[in-house]
Amino acid sequence: MDFNAVAKEFVQYYYGVFERNRAELASLYRDPSMLTFEGNQFQGAGPIVQKLTTLPFQTVAHKITTLDAQPGPANALLVVVTGELLIDQETNPTRFTQVFQLISEGNTYWVFNDVFRLNYG
Amino acid sequence: MDFNAVAKEFVQYYYGVFERNRAELASLYRDPSMLTFEGNQFQGAGPIVQKLTTLPFQTVAHKITTLDAQPGPANALLVVVTGELLIDQETNPTRFTQVFQLISEGNTYWVFNDVFRLNYG
Numbered sequence: 001m002d003f004n005a006v007a008k009e010f011v012q013y014y015y016g017v018f019e020r021n022r023a024e025l026a027s028l029y030r031d032p033s034m035l036t037f038e039g040n041q042f043q044g045a046g047p048i049v050q051k052l053t054t055l056p057f058q059t060v061a062h063k064i065t066t067l068d069a070q071p072g073p074a075n076a077l078l079v080v081v082t083g084e085l086l087i088d089q090e091t092n093p094t095r096f097t098q099v100f101q102l103i104s105e106g107n108t109y110w111v112f113n114d115v116f117r118l119n120y121g
Numbered sequence: 122m123d124f125n126a127v128a129k130e131f132v133q134y135y136y137g138v139f140e141r142n143r144a145e146l147a148s149l150y151r152d153p154s155m156l157t158f159e160g161n162q163f164q165g166a167g168p169i170v171q172k173l174t175t176l177p178f179q180t181v182a183h184k185i186t187t188l189d190a191q192p193g194p195a196n197a198l199l200v201v202v203t204g205e206l207l208i209d210q211e212t213n214p215t216r217f218t219q220v221f222q223l224i225s226e227g228n229t230y231w232v233f234n235d236v237f238r239l240n241y242g
Binding site: 034036039065066068070071072073074076078080082089095099101103112113115117119 | 187191194203216224234
């Protein structure tokens with residue numbers, strides 16, 4: 001497994017779905033999945049996707065600045081993203097950090113850990 | 122285990138040692154440990170500590186802005202830090218993101234994953 005290639009493919013897919021239809025992200029989470037979004041904790045695909053689909057904006061664009069990956073324990077894959085968000089009509093990007101930990105299952109991956117933080121300046 | 126308390130105690134200890142004597146960080150890493158520092162990869166306590174001890178500054182202060190923790194796979198502990206660095210005589214802080222994944226062993230933890238990124242603006 002080329003873990004850097006998997007990480008890159010995952011984040012491109014994830015942010016593509018996020019920007020097109022957040023509800024479709026449900027397929028990437030399972031019951032044990034955890035999301036910490038700006039310090040608020042959610043567990044399970046249902047609560048996580050409810051949080052993501054009710055974020056108070058209509059459109060968002062993600063620009064990835066850095067992408068790092070490492071193998072995690074138990075064949076997990078740790079993915080660390082820093083980047084910029086453009087929300088709705090905003091022209092000033094907001095920086096963010098997002099960390100995923102993926103669990104492989106057959107030919108696919110699901111999200112075990114998800115931590116999102118805006119980096120205000 | 123209160124994983125938030127463990128994460129907070131770990132990062133306070135880690136940055137305290139980092140600021141006092143980087144060579145002492147060797148006790149926190151093992152042969153399988155990985156560090157990705159600004160995109161450069163190192164494996165094992167020796168190479169990791171050599172990198173950390175040869176960073177080109179004399180003094181550094183870390184200010185933690187956000188700290189998030191989640192249980193990882195296989196009883197690991199995922200720790201996500203965003204914050205600011207002050208290096209030597211600099212008065213303008215540089216933002217950073219650092220992600221640790223800790224493995225428990227008895228009453229202590231060692232660092233399996235370590236990803237560090239400066240967030241330039």
